[in-house]
Every structure is written in structure tokens, then in C-alpha cells.
Amino acid sequence: MRLAGIHHGAGGACWLLVAPLLGLVIALYAWPVAEILWLGFSDPEPGLQNYEKLFTRTALAKILWTTLRICTITTLLSVTIGYLIAYTMVHLGARERSWMLTLVLISFWVSVLVRAFAWLTLLGRNGPVNAALAAGGLIDEPVAFVRNELGVLIGMTHYMIPYAVLPLLANMQGIDRRIMDASHNLGAGAATTFTRIYLPLTTPGVVAASLLVFVISLGFYVTPALLGGGRVLMVAEYVSVQVLVTVQWGVASMLATLLLAGVFGLMYVLSRFMRLGDVFGARA
Amino acid sequence: MQDGTFFKELAEQGVRDYRSGRLDRRSFLALCAVAGAAPLAVSMGDAEAAANEIVMWNWGGDAVKCHTDAFGGPFAGDTGMKFKVDTSGPLQGKVKEMVDSGNVTADVADADAFDAIALGKSGHLEAIDYSIVDKSQVLEGFAWEHGVSIIFYGYAFMYDTGKFKDDPPSTWADFFDTAKYPGKRSLYKWANGAIEAALLADGVAGDAVYPIDLDRALAKIRSIKPDTYYWGSGAEAQQMIIDAEVSMGMVWLNRAKNVEADTGGRFRLNMNEAIAMPGAYIVPKGNPAGRENVMKFIASCQTPERQIALLECHGMTPSNPKAFGMIPDALQRFAVTSEENLSRVVLNDPVWWAENGGETVNRYLEAIG
Numbered sequence: 001m002r003l004a005g006i007h008h009g010a011g012g013a014c015w016l017l018v019a020p021l022l023g024l025v026i027a028l029y030a031w032p033v034a035e036i037l038w039l040g041f042s043d044p045e046p047g048l049q050n051y052e053k054l055f056t057r058t059a060l061a062k063i064l065w066t067t068l069r070i071c072t073i074t075t076l077l078s079v080t081i082g083y084l085i086a087y088t089m090v091h092l093g094a095r096e097r098s099w100m101l102t103l104v105l106i107s108f109w110v111s112v113l114v115r116a117f118a119w120l121t122l123l124g125r126n127g128p129v130n131a132a133l134a135a136g137g138l139i140d141e142p143v144a145f146v147r148n149e150l151g152v153l154i155g156m157t158h159y160m161i162p163y164a165v166l167p168l169l170a171n172m173q174g175i176d177r178r179i180m181d182a183s184h185n186l187g188a189g190a191a192t193t194f195t196r197i198y199l200p201l202t203t204p205g206v207v208a209a210s211l212l213v214f215v216i217s218l219g220f221y222v223t224p225a226l227l228g229g230g231r232v233l234m235v236a237e238y239v240s241v242q243v244l245v246t247v248q249w250g251v252a253s254m255l256a257t258l259l260l261a262g263v264f265g266l267m268y269v270l271s272r273f274m275r276l277g278d279v280f281g282a283r284a
Numbered sequence: 285m286q287d288g289t290f291f292k293e294l295a296e297q298g299v300r301d302y303r304s305g306r307l308d309r310r311s312f313l314a315l316c317a318v319a320g321a322a323p324l325a326v327s328m329g330d331a332e333a334a335a336n337e338i339v340m341w342n343w344g345g346d347a348v349k350c351h352t353d354a355f356g357g358p359f360a361g362d363t364g365m366k367f368k369v370d371t372s373g374p375l376q377g378k379v380k381e382m383v384d385s386g387n388v389t390a391d392v393a394d395a396d397a398f399d400a401i402a403l404g405k406s407g408h409l410e411a412i413d414y415s416i417v418d419k420s421q422v423l424e425g426f427a428w429e430h431g432v433s434i435i436f437y438g439y440a441f442m443y444d445t446g447k448f449k450d451d452p453p454s455t456w457a458d459f460f461d462t463a464k465y466p467g468k469r470s471l472y473k474w475a476n477g478a479i480e481a482a483l484l485a486d487g488v489a490g491d492a493v494y495p496i497d498l499d500r501a502l503a504k505i506r507s508i509k510p511d512t513y514y515w516g517s518g519a520e521a522q523q524m525i526i527d528a529e530v531s532m533g534m535v536w537l538n539r540a541k542n543v544e545a546d547t548g549g550r551f552r553l554n555m556n557e558a559i560a561m562p563g564a565y566i567v568p569k570g571n572p573a574g575r576e577n578v579m580k581f582i583a584s585c586q587t588p589e590r591q592i593a594l595l596e597c598h599g600m601t602p603s604n605p606k607a608f609g610m611i612p613d614a615l616q617r618f619a620v621t622s623e624e625n626l627s628r629v630v631l632n633d634p635v636w637w638a639e640n641g642g643e644t645v646n647r648y649l650e651a652i653g
Contacts, residue, residue: 059650066653117523125468125529147513147529230473230514233653241649244377245474246642247402 037260040253050254059233064258067235070152070224071217077157078213079206082164086205089165090172101169108162116226119155120146147229155227156220163216164209171205207274215263235259334572337366338581341390341568344371345518350597351394359584365577374566376403383408383569391571391578397634398641400431400564405638410567416579421586421604423621428634431564434585435600436620438537438629439477440558442544442551447531454556456485459532460504462511467531470524471505473514475648476637477534477559478505480630484557494633498644502651514652525551538599541618553618560620560629562603595619 040050054060085104089097123129123145130142145151179201183193221236235255242252338359340351348369356367372378374393380403382388395403403409409430419427426433443453444467453465459481462469471478482504483493505512513529515521518536525533526546533551535543540553565582567575584590591602592610601620602608608621616622620629637644 057646057650059646059653062650062653120523121527124527126527225516226520230516231509231652233649238649241474241645244375246645247377247380248642248646249377 036253037257039249040257043250043253050250053251053254063233063235063238066232067218070149070156070232070234071214073153074156074160074217075210075214077153078160078164079209081157082161082168082209083206085161086165086168086172089169104162104165112159112222115159116155116223119151119227123151123154146227149228149232151227151229152224152232155223156217159223160213160217163212167208167212168202168205171202171208175201204274207270211266211270214266218259218263335574335577337368338391338573338578339368339370339389341370341372341374341393343373343394346598347394350594354590354593354597355585358590359581362584363580379403379566379568380406380408388568388570388572390568391573392581393566393568395431395564395566397426397428397431397433397562397564398637400428400566401634401638402641403566404428404430408569410569410571410575412582413575413579416576417583418586421606423603423605426562426603428564431566432582433562433603434565434582434591435563435594435603436560437563437600438558438560438620439472439481439534440537440540440553440555441532441534442525442540442553444528444531444550445552446550453532454554456481456557460485460508462508465531468529469508469512470521470530470533471512471514472534473516475645476561479644479648480559480632481534484630490557490630493630494636496636496640498647502647505648506651509652537618537620541599555617555625556628558620558625558629559632561632562634563600
């Protein structure tokens with residue numbers, strides 16, 4: 001759609017129209033966030049001592065690395081599995097597709113706490129999965145599925161799959177199937193058609209899904225706390241402990257600033273080689 | 285938004301001052317005009333309600349029913365004041381945030397003694413008025429300037445009687461000895477209790493635990509790290525034991541009786557060397573019901589019968605020495621201050637934790653992560 005008149009003649013009027021909303025966002029969101037981030041430089045006393053802790057407090061580097069590692073693996077796993085699910089969905093009939101969508105959405109709506117405890121029960125040392133494996137003679141000792149990093153990855157991937165499926169599904173549904181027919185017609189096999197035609201066409205979906213999953217994973221708190229057995233400490237939980245228990249708000253704010261900067265940095269890098277508008281489904 | 289809140293508070297303060305005689309009628313009406321009639325109608329209602337009810341800030345779950353039945357209900361019977369519960373958990377950071385924001389909605393919080401000392405020092409609490417609250421009704425040493433102990437809770441471990449029937453573990457040294465007593469362990473994730481347990485296990489005498497030698501404690505904690513899970517909530521601690529994922533697990537004492545029942549007696553509590561934690565009732569600065577009302581409420585919670593009622597409902601042990609002798613036989617074994625236990629528990633030092641708690645929690649998290 002083209003609204004040339006507004007674009008050219010009335011730029012000022014446009015801003016005037018959104019000004020109340022913009023004001024609201026600044027007053028209720030941007031300003032409080034800025035105040036909180038400022039604590040990183042002002043609490044307990046003005047200066048950079050909170051940022052200095054990044055280098056002096058050895059735990060911090062480890063926590064940041066754990067967070068990055070877990071979020072990256074979670075993103076790879078969820079997007080891969082989500083891709084397979086979305087791919088299956090677009091190639092099924094409308095009835096089956098709506099059934100699958102319902103199932104995906106149901107898991108989307110179950111509370112994170114319920115899921116974590118469900119995994120603990122299912123995969124625990126004396127849970128049904130270990131019992132079945134032992135009964136089948138496959139294992140002698142219970143497998144440590146949960147209360148470690150593996151448990152965190154299982155729980156987080158399970159939680160994030162719907163977030164990967166939905167953008168991928170939207171993207172795949174927008175692809176004209178006749179392009180694949182044309183590719184076959186021109187002599188390409190299934191593998192070539194997939195790698196050279198389908199995969200590139202779904203790249204915006206993959207990027208959107210990855211970005212969404214990664215950014216949400218960064219803030220994970222309950223799942224790692226429960227499924228990690230207390231030994232897998234990620235940034236969000238550490239921030240929460242600094243705010244609530246140790247009352248070191250400056251350190252919490254410093255870490256929050258790092259996370260926010262990291263997300264913006266990621267967006268910037270992506271925006272260098274693709275249009276973020278396409279990724280998030282904006283249409284010109 | 286900001287203005288609305290400001291006028292609401294102005295009006296509420298006005299109502300309070302007018303009632304207490306600090307504000308004359310003319311000034312009060314002028315203030316009404318400034319604040320505006322409509323918000324004032326609401327504010328008068330709010331302020332009146334606030335002055336006629338006690339809002340207790342606790343940790344939710346069974347505490348809602350138990351605090352209401354044992355303390356809130358009887359207090360309402362005495363005074364006609366309503367009793368409400370906020371279940372969001374008065375962690376130190378939340379109390380600080382509430383007071384700093386100027387929007388204080390709780391009158392009394394069921395907090396830890398080290399919170400009372402730390403937050404008192406930083407100016408976030410009302411001082412306890414010992415002309416209303418009776419210092420002699422508290423175990424000596426557990427009434428502070430900005431908080432008073434109404435209950436004790438604590439940390440102890442439960443063990444699998446199926447595994448360790450013949451030679452049951454009875455000390456923290458046994459707990460840390462995974463060669464003699466094989467199986468997984470569980471400890472509290474935020475350091476309290478676990479640090480003291482580690483020192484006792486390492487041979488430190490019960491009366492020499494404080495000041496804590498943190499390096500020594502953390503070395504001991506690390507020694508069983510591959511076999512330890514760490515829990516952050518009572519539900520987690522309970523699940524680890526009920527699902528028999530651990531052969532010995534640390535628990536909050538008040539939960540122990542239920543866990544014994546839930547496991548059909550397979551897991552049993554060991555009270556020897558339990559770490560007793562003084563809870564503290566604290567009052568956020570500027571509490572809505574006013575200082576006098578809340579002090580009366582706190583004093584009413586010292587009543588021995590009410591403390592026993594709380595013990596029966598919630599497993600929290602009385603702090604009033606007059607209640608110690610009234611602890612029912614069936615609960616003697618689970619109560620910190622019962623005759624059989626008082627001499628063999630280690631009492632937490634809240635002053636040490638108030639000063640070193642933040643750094644200790646971080647170093648502990650570092651050690652277990």
C-alpha cells in the first residue's frame with residue numbers, strides 16, 4: 001500500500017498522531033528501564049565498580065558463559081525440531097494441520113513450573129523412564145537425565161519448540177509450492193530442491209525463530225533452577241538473587257544491561273545482512 | 285499516574301493526621317480541595333480500611349491458613365481489626381523496594397532475623413516498640429531493635445531408613461560421609477544452614493561455628509558436590525525426598541512431619557545438630573495500619589496458646605519460653621525449642637548473617653555452580 005501523501009506532506013502530523021502513545025511508552029517503559037539500568041553505575045556508589053566485578057568476580061564470567069552455551073544449544077535444538085514439525089504441518093491436510101497446531105498450542109499454554117516438575121517426575125532417578133530402561137535391561141544405574149545441564153536443555157527445548165514452530169509455520173505457509181514443482185520439472189532431485197530452493201526460502205523463518213528462541217532463552221529462570229539441580233546457574237536467576245536476596249542491585253543492573261546490550265547487538269548484526277522487517281513479517 | 289498516587293497519599297496522610305489530631309479541620313478540608321474530591325472519597329475509604337486492618341506479608345501456602353487461624357483470627361476477636369495476608373514472600377530486596385517506592389502495603393512481615401538487622405540498619409524498618417511488645421516473652425537474645433522473634437524454624441536432614449536401618453546417620457559428619465552412607469544428598473541453595481552444617485561436619489564445635497570460616501565451609505560443601513542437589517523451595521526439597529532421589533536430604537524443619545507421613549515413615553528426621561533459625565516479625569517503615577496497631581498485633585502473637593496453635597498448624601516452633609512446656613508430646617521431636625531439642629540444636633547468629641549474608645550467598649553459589 002502506498003500512502004505517498006502522508007509520507008511527503010505530513011511527516012510532522014504523523015509524529016503528532018503517535019506522540020501520545022510514544023509519550024506513554026517513554027513514561028511507563030523506557031524511563032523506568034533507564035532508571036534501573038542506571039543503578040549499575042550508581043549503586044552502591046557512583047562509578048564503574050559493578051562493571052569491574054565482571055573481571056574480578058570469577059563466577060560472573062562462568063555464569064555468562066553457561067547462559068550463552070545453554071541458550072545456543074537450546075536454539076539449535078528447538079529450531080531444528082520446530083522446523084521438522086512445521087514442515088510436516090504444511091504438508092499435511094488442513095484437518096491434521098489444525099490438530100497438530102492444537103497440540104503445539106496446548107504445550108505452549110502449560111505453565112513452566114508444571115512442565116519442570118513433570119520432567120523431574122518423568123526423568124528422575126526413580127521415574128518411569130529410568131524404570132522402563134532398567135526393566136528392559138538397557139541400564140544398570142539410573143541415567144541422570146535431570147538435575148544437571150542435560151535436564152535444563154531438555155526442559156528449555158521442550159518449552160521453546162512452539163516458539164520456533166509458529167514463525168516457521170507462518171513462513172512456510174507463504175511459500176508457493178509451484179516453485180518446488182518447477183524445480184522438479186527442471187530435473188532437480190528432492191535433496192537439491194530442498195537445499196537450493198526450500199531452505200533458502202525459509203531462511204527468514206529460521207532466523208526469526210532462532211532470534212525469538214534465543215532472546216527468550218536468555219531470560220530463563222524457573223526451568224534451569226528446577227531442572228539444573230541448583231548447579232546450573234544462568235544469568236536471570238543470578239540477577240534475581242542479587243535483587244531479592246543479597247540486595248546488590250548494582251550488580252543485577254549491570255548484568256541486565258549486558259543482556260539488553262547483547263540482544264540489541266544481535267539485532268544489529270542481523271540487520272546488517274537481512275531486513276528485520278521481513279523476518280518479523282512486516283510488509284511494506 | 286504519578287500525580288494520582290501523590291494526591292492519594294497526601295489525602296491518606298491527611299486522613300491519618302486529622303484523626304490523630306495532628307491536622308486541624310480547616311487544613312484538612314483545604315487539603316481535600318487540593319487533592320480533589322473524587323480521589324479523596326476513595327482515599328478516605330482506603331485510609332480508613334488501612335487503619336482498621338493488619339496486612340501480614342508471608343510466604344503463602346499453608347502459612348495463609350495457619351497465620352489467619354493462629355494469629356489473625358484471635359487478634360480480630362480481641363480488637364475488631366481485620367487480618368489480611370500478602371503471600372508474595374518478604375525477601376530483603378522486596379522489603380527494600382516496597383519502602384523505597386513509598387507505596388507500603390504491608391504492616392508486618394514474617395522475615396528472617398538477619399533481614400531485621402540488615403534492613404533496620406539501612407533504615408527500612410520501624411523500630412519495635414518494647415513498651416507494647418514484651419521482651420520477656422521471647423527467648424533471651426532474640427529480640428532486636430527492628431524485629432522480634434515470634435517463631436523459630438530451621439534446617440535438619442532426613443534420611444532413608446530403608447538404606448540405613450542398622451547404623452542410622454545422626455550427625456552432619458555422617459551426612460557428608462558419602463563413602464559410609466552412599467547415595468545422593470540435598471542442600472539448601474541459598475547457603476543458610478548448609479554453611480553451618482558443613483562446618484559441624486568438618487569438626488567445628490557447635491558453639492564455635494561463628495564467626496564462620498567461609499573457605500573451610502565451602503571446601504567441605506565442594507567435597508560432596510558431585511553427589512549433591514540443591515533446592516530453592518520447600519516443594520523441591522520435599523520432592524527430592526518423596527521420590528527417593530536422595531538418601532539424605534536437608535529440609536525445612538516445619539515440613540519434616542509431613543514428609544515422614546508422606547513417605548510412610550521411610551524417611552526420618554534427625555534433629556541432632558539441627559540449625560535453628562530465628563524468624564523475625566518486622567514492620568516496613570510507614571506501614572499503613574500505623575505503628576501502634578501493628579505493635580499490638582505483634583504482641584498478640586507472643587501469646588503462648590497462639591504460638592502453640594501455629595506450631596500445630598504450620599510446624600513453626602514457639603519463641604516464647606512460656607510456650608516451650610506446652611508443646612504437645614507428638615510434636616516434641618519436631619520442635620526446635622522443645623526440651624529434648626533445645627540443647628542439641630545450633631542457634632543461627634543473625635548478626636553475622638546480616639553483615640556477611642550477601643557475600644556468603646554469592647560465594648556459595650559460585651562454589652556449587
